[in-house]
Amino acid sequence: MDKLLKNKKTIAIFMLPATILYICVVLIPIIWSGVYSFYDGIPGLNFEFVGLQNYLKLANDKIFITSVIVNLKYVVVVVTGQVILGLLAALLFNFSIKKYKNLARTIVFFPNILPTVAVAALFVKIFEISPQYGLVNSVLHSLNLDSLIQPWLGQPATAFAVLCGSDIWKAIGFYALIFYAALMDVPEDTIEAARIDGARGIRLLWNIILPQIKPILIIGLIFSLNGCLKVFDSPVALTNGGPGTATSMVSMYMFSTSFNYGQYGYGSSIAIFVLIECLLITMVVNYISSRNKLD
């Protein structure tokens, strides 16, 4: 059998389709992206090598810097919301309900599978103000809180808040689920032993439970950070970056630079920026978490 399992021809037949497709459509383009970032113009027309010029341009590009800042603000709010609220939900599921756990899990995870565009279209209508009040303004009106009625998506601060809110709303279920799975794996005996030793509430949580699920917390954190740094679908579908630059993210700037203005080289440098951002954050989080292990 060993001979059959080592047969080069079989291995090639099994591996080649996937490998070729993957190399051509994923790996090579990544490398090209890096290469393009050192060029300027349109390939085929006036593509010239400009070295680090694109990156220098980035450092001075006000629109780019604004998008980075907005994106970072978004990351801070949404990552905190998704991870902390997800964790709280997981803790609630684990400790507060005995029956219906599956039903709760199913309901809370549900928004996560919905298409981002559909969710955005829904939230636009929930926060609508004209030609008629959407859900929120309608409820405010019926509660006689007319002073709070406002064009939620037409103002920078509230538009940003709605964007963050909808993305947290959509993803809480995912984090609640993975943290809940991790919580279930914490041995009952460990918790019992800690309780007998007098640990209660917050101390039990902080010193016993959280360390036990730390690996999953780190994975969840990295997932959320990466997702938020690259965010594209929801701001595009909800507000298309507006009003003004209130919800303009780095990926969107990359998109418009490349495909609306045809600056493929410059756009590539923004894409590489995003890639490096994600890699760095992942490495930093991993480093910090492994350093703590030694304490």
Add this chain to the structure above:
Amino acid sequence: MNRKKNVLSIIGKLAIIVLLFIEIYPIIWLLLSSLKGPNEFATNSMLALPKGFYFKNYLDAWNIGKMNIFFKNSVISVFSALIVIICFSVPAAFAIEKMKWKLSKVALMLFLSGIMIPVQVVLIPLFLIYKQVGLLNSLWSLIITYSAFGLPLSIYLLTGYFKSIPNELMEAALIDGCSIYTMFYHIIVPLIKNALVIIITVEFLFNWNDLIFSMTFISNLKLKTVQTGLMYFTGEKGQKEWGPIFASTVIGMVPTLLLYFGLNKVIIKGMTAGSVKG
């Protein structure tokens, strides 16, 4: 002591109910609103139940809103990609996990590294390549892209599954004189049915919901997918016709809704498997 425990427990349960309500109510509101006639929005409260089942919204969304075209395009591109993903990744995962060759670990690392890649990085080169070969504005660009990006997760899940298939099973078949291909097709493939269900479900969800690829590669209205079409539709008619907007939003979600109600355990397992090992 018991009293305090009870109060906390009740607060916890209330918090969960509030959370679940917040998570589900918008969808309920969406479904109910999609069945309201054009006058009901202006005259009645947003919280009111629809007067009847105004299905014309759905007909309008399907025909006038062109959801029929968008739906068809999404179905073609996603299902084709699913077929490619399965046909390519199953043999590859088998070769990586079960067959013996020097580079198998390298190959695995190569595919796994693709799971977390930001798609923005490949967007521009792919756009230019597709433009060069004339695949822009064709469903092929989506099929090829979805397939390639579905390989890492699929191979990751499958190698895990293959690990748990005992080698003795393969030995028995091979000793009996099967060629490796027959053994692969008749013995191995049936064993991984569960993994295939997970992969198909997860990849269907990811690709049905895709926006960035379809936005980049397709500008022709007739070839837009459900998501880009929905964006176009709500952009054009957004302010005025709420009923059809809600109906088309629901249409955009219907496959994922159905899939979820049928297979939520599988989906949950699959979506969280990518980040949690085991």
